[in-house]
Amino acid sequence: MEFDLAKTVLVFAALVAVGTAALVGAPIPMTSSTILMMVTPSMIVFGAICLALGVKHGEYRTAR
Template sequence: MEFDLTVTAGIFAAIIAVGIGGLVAAPIPMATGTILMMVLPSTVVFGLVCLAIGVKHGEYRAGSTRGGL
């Protein structure tokens, strides 16, 4: 599977949607407004930071195997 921008954005959005949907549907004492205004943005930012670190690590791994021999 090729991970281009469209596939990556779709998977990213699906993971965030499942997580936030689970929190909204869960019987926890947290208002939906709180989840959407506080948890959703922090989850998106954390996901973007992890995605950027993962992409850079993948670039490093791909680059280190090319000239190693």
């Protein structure tokens, strides 16, 4: 399966949405506003950094 930009963004958004929904639905002592205002943005930033590193590593591997 080849990933283009649209598929990558769709999978990334789905992962963040599933993670956020699981945290909101979990019986943990954290309010939904805390999850939506602090946890979800950090999930997005961390995921974007990991995605960028993965893409660069893939480019390095194919160029070798």
